[in-house]
Amino acid sequence: MKAVVYEGPRQVSVKDVPDARIERPTDVLVRITSTNICGSDLHMYEGRTDFEPGRWFGHENLGQVVEVGDGVDKVQVGDYVVLPFNISCGHCKNCERQLTNYCLTAQPEPKLAGAAYGFADMGPWAGGHAELLRVPWGDFNCLRLGEDAEERQSDHVMLADIFPTGYHATEMAGVQPGDETVIYGAGPVGLMAALSATLRGASKVMIVDRHPDRLRLAESIGAIAIDDSKVDPVQAVLEETTGLGADNGCECVGYQAHEPDGQEQANLTMNRLVGSVRFTGRIGNVGVFVPQDPGAGDELAKQGQLAFDYGLCWFKASTSAAAKRRSRSTTGNCAT
Ligand SMILES: [Zn+2]
Numbered sequence: 001m002k003a004v005v006y007e008g009p010r011q012v013s014v015k016d017v018p019d020a021r022i023e024r025p026t027d028v029l030v031r032i033t034s035t036n037i038c039g040s041d042l043h044m045y046e047g048r049t050d051f052e053p054g055r056w057f058g059h060e061n062l063g064q065v066v067e068v069g070d071g072v073d074k075v076q077v078g079d080y081v082v083l084p085f086n087i088s089c090g091h092c093k094n095c096e097r098q099l100t101n102y103c104l105t106a107q108p109e110p111k112l113a114g115a116a117y118g119f120a121d122m123g124p125w126a127g128g129h130a131e132l133l134r135v136p137w138g139d140f141n142c143l144r145l146g147e148d149a150e151e152r153q154s155d156h157v158m159l160a161d162i163f164p165t166g167y168h169a170t171e172m173a174g175v176q177p178g179d180e181t182v183i184y185g186a187g188p189v190g191l192m193a194a195l196s197a198t199l200r201g202a203s204k205v206m207i208v209d210r211h212p213d214r215l216r217l218a219e220s221i222g223a224i225a226i227d228d229s230k231v232d233p234v235q236a237v238l239e240e241t242t243g244l245g246a247d248n249g250c251e252c253v254g255y256q257a258h259e260p261d262g263q264e265q266a267n268l269t270m271n272r273l274v275g276s277v278r279f280t281g282r283i284g285n286v287g288v289f290v291p292q293d294p295g296a297g298d299e300l301a302k303q304g305q306l307a308f309d310y311g312l313c314w315f316k317a318s319t320s321a322a323a324k325r326r327s328r329s330t331t332g333n334c335a336t
């Protein structure tokens, strides 16, 4: 089969690789028909992770089942399925608590938890930027789609990561009906967080970015666009909220946050969120942060550390919940 193989920083090429195949009775084999390029893929593509050359990306996958193992009961050949990017067994200690993004079985490295298709430090699993994908624990990991699956696959493929990740940011931020919510980052995940905040009944959704196309899209779903290349976003949020700050906020940018001139500053969005959210407000963080970032420009960031405004965060009794993106469960893994 063909796959888009990672060869080193900023280098990928389409190559012939061994076909994905059924390896265990619980596997399902999927012919990929839609797959996205994620912001997480770009961190890996740019060489800002330890993703190994020779592997391929692709964790946002949708396709048609072409073969099932003997131990698969529900999923059938011919089904269109979308695959939540977190691979999980469904029966370990964490999966039983719905923390499927921290599955202990799918991650062979004992110091880690959680697995994903074609992802640095998330197990050995191949990605879906290829013609075929092996899906382990197929009955648990395949979400079967309805009759409109083929025709609406570009909508359904959003369920692999982007939409539930955006939704999860609002879950961790505790968005309630009537809330005023701010979102940093108007990429696909930030836009889905804005849409999710609206679905949860937020009365005002503000979104901070500097790309005019993204800001226009944000406005088209009813959010107030704040252009941080033109105004101080913290000040703009305070003005929109009678000086109190937003009830809650979502971080949808991650460790490669940067100023409009391109200067990276990993603590930029977290500190702006602390400034933007009211006393006792909550922050949900789904942007990617990593324990080591050798490609970072400063010493702290190389060690995965931030100069975080902890004093102000403590003083305001803000709560912050962070998690690798997840598709099914709903609670944060660390709270300050
Ligand atoms: Zn993704």
Ligand SMILES: [Zn+2]
Pocket (backbone or CB within 6 Å): 088, 089, 090, 091, 092, 093, 094, 095, 096, 102, 103, 104, 105, 106
């Ligand atoms: Zn598990």
